[in-house]
Amino acid sequence: YEAKVRIPSEVLKAGDIIFVQVINEIMEDNEYEFALYQEPVAQAALLSIEAETGHVKTMIGGRDFRNSQFNRAYQSRRQPGSAFKPIVYAAALDKGYTAASVIIDSPVVFEDTERDFVWKPHNYKEKFYGPTLFRDALSKSRNIVTIKILQDIGIDYVIDYARKLGITSEINRDLSIALGSSGLSLLEIVNAYSVFSNLGYLIEPVFITKIYDRDGNLIETSKLMRKKVIDMSTAYIMTSILESVVKSGTGRRVKALKRPVAGKTGTTNNLFDAWFLGFTPRFTTGVWVGLDQEAPLGKGETGSRAASPIWLEYMQNALEGKPVRTFNVPEGIVFARIDAKTGLLPIEESEKTIFEAFKEGTVPTEYTPKPDAVSGSEDLFKEGL
Template sequence: LQIEYFCTKISEEIGNTLLKKGSIYQGVVLNIDDEKGITNVRVGNYQGIIKLDTMTWARKPDTEVAYYEIKVKKPSQVFKPGDIILVKAVNEIVEDNELEFTLEQEPVAQSALLSIEAETGHVKAMIGGRDYRNSQFNRAYQSRRQPGSAFKPIIYAAALDKGYTAASVIIDSPVVYEDTERDFIWKPRNYKEKFYGPTLFREALVKSRNIVTIKILQDIGIDYIIDYSRKLGITSEISHDLSTALGSSGLSLLELVNAYSVFSNLGYLIEPVFITKIYDRDNNLLETSRLIRKKVIDMSTAYIMTNIMESVVKSGTGWRLKALKRPVAGKTGTTNNLFDAWFMGYTPRYTTGVWVGLDQEAPLGKGETGSRAASPIWLEFMKNTLEGKPARTFNVPEGIIFAKIDPKTGLLPIKESEKTIFECFKEGTVPTEHTPKPDTASDSEELFKQGISD
């Protein structure tokens, strides 16, 4: 009787219309067939099934267990008859076709997305949260969250303007920082808790090496980074310590999109435009937005950053974006304890950022990194946004030189070099030295080996 009453109530809410494909409804579990892996569900006056292979994710939540480690093996692990659940209609009823559903849930996590057109600064999309009816807080510009590694491109861009090149070599080795005033010792680590020795500048960003980034920040100076970030449109307070290298300062999604758009626009910061025109009730034009555009960094610096961040997509943590099948540059971000997941990326047309997290800071769950949690949202949005538009490539400005180097040393290759790659440089910064012959290890390699053995 209770099931019948519930179904009648849902039927009244739905009305006489057919269930719509992609729409979410409340349903009730009628019975379960573990042998066939099928759950029979009723939504109002309609009945359908949920197949096991569409709900293997629906285990009891546990932030210490990754999504791939435990899978539901039979429907009875999740349901019992009489359970009220959320379902999405996979198909529409056509004659005698069987109605299929997928299991849905009300998410705990929130998300935000902001997309700006590169050439005009027009804000094409701004999503401040999962459901405006439940929360009017706009997480796209009101929230301040730690960006994690999504902040690293700002440091690397600043380093390029301080004399580094994409082929500079930095030693990835253990470091210890001691704060005697606060009686605090900091031993930063890479994500996989390994050290990689001599590392190319490009590889350090593509593979998101924490230690190398900290060393770069220490070399170029925190004050310089703070000033540099201001040029890129970041106004929030930035911590005056080395943790800034790992994105420890809270920023808004809007600020980060602004910063990345500078790379997309070859060094120009364009003020975002939320409203293009204002008319009065009589259709008289009262105000029109104007393009506010300012050159803030060197064009060559901006392009080299784009070129490096294209490699993040091709061979780094942004690999999921290869599915767009267009030129994409970007960077993932994941904070300590998996509180925040980011993907900041751009095509020649649009700069788009995505944040995923909980309003009350808590872990998203094991494995829920920027690559896993945020980049699929970015991909789905950009697929729809770019549909029907011809592909573009990133423009290469004057003053960029491509030269062949040995990726082990960052120097010009020799015939004994095991591998060579083309790297991009600012004019006048191409290496002039050749890679040492194999029997002569470089000073940096010897120091690294000595440091490990000690």
């Protein structure tokens, strides 16, 4: 569709200001080719914290401070979508789950008779995947499995766990929090993710490091506020799983950083909000993209598509020239080869095996059943669908 060309005098008058972009400049004739500049509707925010010190290295509260002084990095509260899921999974690891636990991804229905409401949650692609490893459920961002885990370990337990990670905003007391239904600030969720990169330590974000008087005398210095809030092995396993999100899950776009990186995308069902939260051993950085009026960003504008490219470009610049660092493996972590399908010890017939990280004392002791022993249960699952 092409709009009809109008005579400029029909729409313009003396004194009007036209915002344009220079497309082509012909210097010899002093001629220019312009295109009308369209002010973007979408907003974005970015926050980056140095992991070991808590120093806020970058905070961008919006697209243009001259047009809006509202700081979306800490004043705004938006639904994080699947970016909240790592908090549920970390809580589950401290409740006895392992990265090799198997959860059935199958249809569930929740009825609220008091409000005459029925909730039938589904995965992003509206498919069900059957027996799913804990690691795969998060790396592929499976909604149903996350809801089942939350239901098993308890809503109040997860809310309390979020508080330990530094989240102070109000959290809905229902199963929808598994899908990130409660509004959080970018600052809160970036700080929560930094606990994983800091191996269980919550560090108070530092915006001002030093204050000098007019004569150059130092009058105030920030102090490192550091508190251990979760087990080191839990933090490491979460980091390892979030590395899988980048290697083979919804965060694949940021593999281009070509450094060890862990992270998670977030997208709300109505495409109002797109997130990417990620960290390297040096920085924890979060990006939010959305509209202030809470309207859809547009078809396909997920956290992977809308937010992760911004994260990637920022981190490429932030880490340029800095040595590559790997995530430290703490004491209390052991690695074992498991069957990639059952999460149990492998047998000769195992089609695929992987090395998995476990807390000491939680490595599976059972072996994967022979193929003919599990075919019956698989057939029953398929019939159930």
